[in-house]
Amino acid sequence: MIVRSTASNLGVKGEVERLVEMCSDVLLTAYEGTAAELNYLHDWILTGQPSSLLEFWPASATERVLERIGGVEVLHALELHKIHVSRLAAVIDMNSFLVESSYAVRKGMAYFPEAGFLNHSCAPNATYDVLPEHTFRESEYYLDEAVEAAHHADDVAATTSTTAEVESTAHALTMETAVQYLFCCRAAANIPAGTEILISYVPPEWSFDNRQYVLHDRYRFWCKCSKCAPMLDAMHARVPRLIVLMLVFSIWLQLLVLHRRDVEQAAARETVAMEEDSALHEDDADGDEDDYDEAAVVRRRRQHWPRPRSRGLFELLEEDRLEELYTPDRRSLPGPLANDPWARPPR
Numbered sequence: 001m002i003v004r005s006t007a008s009n010l011g012v013k014g015e016v017e018r019l020v021e022m023c024s025d026v027l028l029t030a031y032e033g034t035a036a037e038l039n040y041l042h043d044w045i046l047t048g049q050p051s052s053l054l055e056f057w058p059a060s061a062t063e064r065v066l067e068r069i070g071g072v073e074v075l076h077a078l079e080l081h082k083i084h085v086s087r088l089a090a091v092i093d094m095n096s097f098l099v100e101s102s103y104a105v106r107k108g109m110a111y112f113p114e115a116g117f118l119n120h121s122c123a124p125n126a127t128y129d130v131l132p133e134h135t136f137r138e139s140e141y142y143l144d145e146a147v148e149a150a151h152h153a154d155d156v157a158a159t160t161s162t163t164a165e166v167e168s169t170a171h172a173l174t175m176e177t178a179v180q181y182l183f184c185c186r187a188a189a190n191i192p193a194g195t196e197i198l199i200s201y202v203p204p205e206w207s208f209d210n211r212q213y214v215l216h217d218r219y220r221f222w223c224k225c226s227k228c229a230p231m232l233d234a235m236h237a238r239v240p241r242l243i244v245l246m247l248v249f250s251i252w253l254q255l256l257v258l259h260r261r262d263v264e265q266a267a268a269r270e271t272v273a274m275e276e277d278s279a280l281h282e283d284d285a286d287g288d289e290d291d292y293d294e295a296a297v298v299r300r301r302r303q304h305w306p307r308p309r310s311r312g313l314f315e316l317l318e319e320d321r322l323e324e325l326y327t328p329d330r331r332s333l334p335g336p337l338a339n340d341p342w343a344r345p346p347r
Helices: 015-032 033-046 060-070 070-076 083-095 135-140 143-150 156-173 208-217 229-236 238-286 294-303 313-326
Strands: 002-004 008-012 098-100 106-111 126-132 181-187
Touching: 015 070, 015 083, 015 106, 060 070, 060 083, 083 098, 083 106, 098 126, 098 156, 126 135, 126 156, 135 181, 238 313
Parallel strands: none
Antiparallel strands: 002 181, 008 106, 098 106, 126 181
């Protein structure tokens, strides 16, 4: 796949200044061009996915774009508004590709609307490169269909014709015509029909953490391709384990509290029963209740039987906290405070 760049910016500049120049070039090209180029601007460029720069684009940058293109009248002629400048900058910021020299030195950025349809994978099935148009025929991406169809022709003649075309292209380059860059993409493996073409937005040889950081910082997504999925599963598998351990611990804690509550209630019932038995024995000794039979004793015990009230975990913890708070040095309360109901922990 070979596509031409819609706009290019060479030279190391600030990101905002680079986008200002690229937006100006795109708008001027559409303004000075034909109706087809205007439709291309509306149907291809402005419909791209914008980056988060859309929310932080400075108004001063929009004014600089208007100064470069000749005023707001140019926008009106293009059927656009000032807000479309920020969207255009955000779309270019999201989908632009780095342009490097042969020495891997950054020269600028280029925007290719058609290349924006290629999704990312850390294990891509296609490779790409951004090449100047005059060096394209010398690259490995160049494929002369005429030469391939007549592969039995004379190799010398084919080489001579290719060299002549390269020389004519090189002579045609002048300072008046800016260098056009081509987005070149080719398959790195056999891609069956109906399979998505995937490229890598970052170098695949980077570490997992570096790839995820750059992809999320620039493109706002976490990669879940076949290469990154095992690493993500290993990272997030610790969260369910922690949840299970917390659940088991909470169940064990609830059982411990229930056991403690049952022990306290059993001790309270035993204490009340002993007090009632002692009271009945005293009454029998005085001769006040000689006519009571066994059924009457049972009814009396049921009337004075304490109704147990269930207490939850947080109530018990709060009681312990208040007891520690109102008990100085973990000793019993003084006499005046012990008889004061406001000084006792609530029950």
